[in-house]
Amino acid sequence: MPDTLSSPLPGRVDVLAIAAHRDDVEQTCGGTLLVQQALGWSTGILDLTRGESGTRGTAAERAAEAETAADILRVAHREALDLPDGNVQNTLENRLKIAAVLRRLRPRAVILPYWQGRHPDHYTASTLGYEACFAAGLSRLDLAPEFGAPHRPYKILYASLYADVRPTFVVDITAHIETRLQSLLAYRSQYGAQSAGAGLFVPEEDIRERTFATARHYGLLAGVRYAEPFVQREVASVSDLMSLPVQSI
Numbered sequence: 275m276p277d278t279l280s281s282p283l284p285g286r287v288d289v290l291a292i293a294a295h296r297d298d299v300e301q302t303c304g305g306t307l308l309v310q311q312a313l314g315w316s317t318g319i320l321d322l323t324r325g326e327s328g329t330r331g332t333a334a335e336r337a338a339e340a341e342t343a344a345d346i347l348r349v350a351h352r353e354a355l356d357l358p359d360g361n362v363q364n365t366l367e368n369r370l371k372i373a374a375v376l377r378r379l380r381p382r383a384v385i386l387p388y389w390q391g392r393h394p395d396h397y398t399a400s401t402l403g404y405e406a407c408f409a410a411g412l413s414r415l416d417l418a419p420e421f422g423a424p425h426r427p428y429k430i431l432y433a434s435l436y437a438d439v440r441p442t443f444v445v446d447i448t449a450h451i452e453t454r455l456q457s458l459l460a461y462r463s464q465y466g467a468q469s470a471g472a473g474l475f476v477p478e479e480d481i482r483e484r485t486f487a488t489a490r491h492y493g494l495l496a497g498v499r500y501a502e503p504f505v506q507r508e509v510a511s512v513s514d515l516m517s518l519p520v521q522s523i
């Protein structure tokens with residue numbers, strides 16, 4: 275059963291972020307979820323793993339931290355599947371697990387990790403998530419009716435902050451940068467000052483500097499202060515040249 279956080283009986287969410295690990299969303303698109311929530315859309319997070327392989331902290335500690343972070347990000351729903359941390363695989367079983375969540379939550383937009391990267395869980399979660407979005411819309415999918423009618427999200431976006439690629443667009447998160455940082459710092463077992471794994475983990479001041487510097491970099495690309503980058507595969511369509519944002523010269 276999913277490890278359900280924040281909402282015991284979730285309704286649908288408008289924007290669902292799917293990521294391999296707890297704290298991935300906080301690092302890549304937490305500010306965007308805050309932006310969407312402030313605009314009146316309901317947001318949600320699906321973590322594929324529970325962090326049992328981490329150097330620091332138990333899965334139970336990370337579950338509690340994820341719930342705190344979800345509250346800070348003001349998401350309507352967060353849950354975690356039970357895929358093995360460090361060994362996320364694109365299998366039929368895993369596609370069905372994600373498709374069941376998609377049919378229940380019925381998001382219009384899904385945010386996935388970018389499809390290339392250093393960590394195999396991240397790029398595998400990208401393909402796995404995409405194929406699950408496709409599968410969720412198939413009427414003949416082998417899923418019990420109680421998971422809901424077939425549903426395919428309208429929009430799939432890739433959070434590319436981990437990847438060294440030019441984004442298709444950025445989302446201005448200037449109003450939410452501090453809250454986004456606090457959601458990341460909620461993972462105290464990962465980012466607090468501790469001796470275990472000290473060589474692998476960076477202290478809080480470094481997290482703050484890195485978060486702000488990265489967001490500033492992407493903000494500068496589009497003439498705003500702080501931003502998060504995204505890639506979309508499809509070409510955008512414009513109905514009025516006069517409404518295009520971001521000054522050219």
Ligand SMILES: [Zn+2]
Pocket residue numbers: 294295298393396
């Ligand atoms: Zn990760």
